[in-house]
Amino acid sequence: METVIQNTITNHKIMLDQHCKAIVGNQEMLARMIHEFVKEARHLSVKEIMKSIKDEQRFRWLNNENMIPNYGTVKFDMLCCVDLPQLNGTNKRIYLNVEIQNNIHPGYSLVTRGRASVLRILTIQWGREYDDKNYDGMKKVYSLWIMPQATKRKDGDVDVYKVKKERKNGEEGNKENYDEEELVMIYLNQKHDTTKKYPKHDEVLMPLVVFLNNRIDYQGKKDKGYGFKEIEREVKEMCDYANYLERKARNEGISQGISQVINQGKKIERKEKNIEHVRNVMNELNCSYQRATNILKLSENEKKSIEKHFQS
Template sequence: MVKIHADAISGMKAQYDEAAKRLLAQKSILALILKHTAEEFMEMTEDEIEACIEGKPEIASMSVEPGEILKTEITGISTESTVPGEGKITYDIRFVVYKPGEQQKIKLIINIEAQKKWDPGYAIVTRGIFYCARMISEQKHREFEKSDYDRIKKVYSIWICMNGPAGEECGIASYRFTKKDYLGQLPDEKQTYDKMEVVVITLNPEKQSENQMVKVLNVLFSDIMNVEEKREQLREYGVTLDSKRTEEVDVMCNLSDLIEERGIEKGIAQGIEKGIAQGKRQMIMELIQAGVLTSQEGAKWLDKRMDEAETDN
């Protein structure tokens, strides 16, 4: 007998989010993302970029209990940001990377967010701008003192939308400051204003892409591939997951069978199909009694007429 509880679903979603963040925080994956989103690293190899990532990326840890947010204690920059009067926000992943420079290394602060929905009720890029602004403002007393604003480090907020706009191709878009002269021509000192950038990546496992990063992310977050299919596909793309990362992919695959991130209705449908395959016909009847499914919907999954389903009910 199967019962669906809101708390159980919330708990499974939290576990899915946790596994997704830990998978993204693998340095090889971060290096791949930076190579295709940050102009500072596009001419470098992924191995070179990986060597530039300082310490171990900080990951915000989600409790399986709804509403709780914990902080994983890992060496690196904190995922928590608290500004008096502005409240606290928690970044999914945040880390520091140093790009080799002609005179000295260039420090950048990178934030990566895993977003399940393209349209969560607000514009993702706007939230990304807010995150960038917070990462800049909190550099006061950390990266610079008083009015030494030239010491501000550039920040990136990179958003990965697992489910992009329906029917649309995969995409990568950058949002940043540019200079435009309205009168005369002032010196274009890019390093003085190139301090924040939002990047939005939209995925669609049903669409093909020639971009290496998109191909890899599409496989990692695919809800139609099992673990072995994902490992085989990733090997073709030159990506090898260690045993720990494979376990995280396994967790995501198992949970996505129960929680379809594109809509709980499809997740229920998948669960029903599995129940039928296992002979658990009673599960469907309980869903009808609980009001989760109508008699017509139950009859559809049972492959029998509605009056027969109602009789059994």
């Protein structure tokens, strides 16, 4: 019964997909991730980035489902674009994709899949940012992949993949011609000791590991929330839903366990009655065990279950 309960809880509670996406898509969390991993925003404070996110003229959510004929449909967890103010007074538009990936060993390389997502988002820009007459309009894509259930060894690792030019000869050209994509892989472990800061990116990694962690209750998440003000509703909803699933799973598991006990009891009772009936027939008719079981029309399984009680 315990196995049934544990399996049910595990299957339902390992990351509550929609609530996790709501937390990662929270304006403050999004602003912190942009501040930490988007180099075009390093000069901005989290508050300044949040101001851009709240400005409908600067920020917009994009359709997270993209279909290209003959190439299939791709669904993104989260996709948006934001215009970031630069020090020279201009704006820099970046496309940001955030993915939550629980299974870090899906049978293929997540890095390869991540790069495919980046290329797909570059393609999405066709006709909007660039076309065959102006490829220079292409905007940079950042794809952040968060693995909340990585191993302890990988906990806190952040790997960045981007295009790098190797100059064989001649002068250095304009980097902006090829600096159009960055894939950021973020590894977190559920059992991270939240009393210990991450060596790097702690302002983002710690809240992520806390808020996406189904091992910490709502009050614990609030206490370790690193000053988040506008994320409490999403966190509370996730915790409430997690607790609901756990109670539901336990109730279902207990009910299933009770049913198993009842069924087992019925089998034992039937077995004892079969033994009694076979003995009565053998005594009354002075016949063999085989003939008695045939007269009673017992199944082969029923015969095997009581056979040892009639062996001399």
